[in-house]
Amino acid sequence: MKTWYVMLAIAAGAVLPIQVGVNSTLRHGIGSPIVAALISFGVGTVCLLAYALAARAEWPTAQMLAKLPMWAWIGGVVGAFYVATAILVAPKLGAANLVCLTIAAQLFMSLLLDHYGLIGFAQHGINVARIVGALLLIAGTVMIVKY
Template sequence: MKWMYVLFALAAGAMMPVQAGINLRLRGSLGDPVWAAAVSFGVGTLALLGYLLVSRTPMPTLGMAASAPSWAWTGGALGAFFVFATIILAGKIGATSMMAWLLAGQLIAALALDHFGVVGYQVHTVSWPRVFGICLLVAGAVLVNKY
């Protein structure tokens, strides 16, 4: 069953440079990366609301929403920053370099989040094989960026 999650992750990852390219084209039409990101998030919000209506997913109660820690509400802002960043990066360094550096940054952050067990993650201490793997990834990003 775990391989299904791997395939799901691969498919989701493959959509990231596609999304960045689509949003880059939208930026070209709208003339501004912030507007392109806002429209992208607006369309995504409508798609999610449509799914919730079709699936008849019950609305969370106010008590459920109030139980979330204050920092849990920042995910949308971080997502908006990510989409904005990909719109800028896709046009400046291309899809391959953009994805290599984004992935390197994601894994460096993930290593720290796992090690310290913050924002809801279980603790997975840093190990030399993990650090070595990330170093290889950063080296790969350097090569992709150079060539």
């Protein structure tokens, strides 16, 4: 693995609980988890647009968009579900519990996606080492959530 990508993945993971805390504060300030998620996505959209314009990103053609599979369009829906759910759940569970549960769910879904090579991922079969690693993560999750 390239060090840069590993560091970037770690940084992305590290900012998720920060995002949850910031969005939760936004929710408490305005009173609505859905409106807080909408504001969060609006700010993110403006930032991504500014970056795309500054980087002179190439925009897709209509033909490129038409060739995409239908499931390629649900990324925003999934992101909105996660952000809205995190805003709603974080105050009840706390940052550590929320992150543990979401990471455990991400790992198991990732194992399935890799095993079957779904939605554009290369196929990487489930093996004993991956199962043991997943079980250790579950054990850690149970310890953090329960205690």
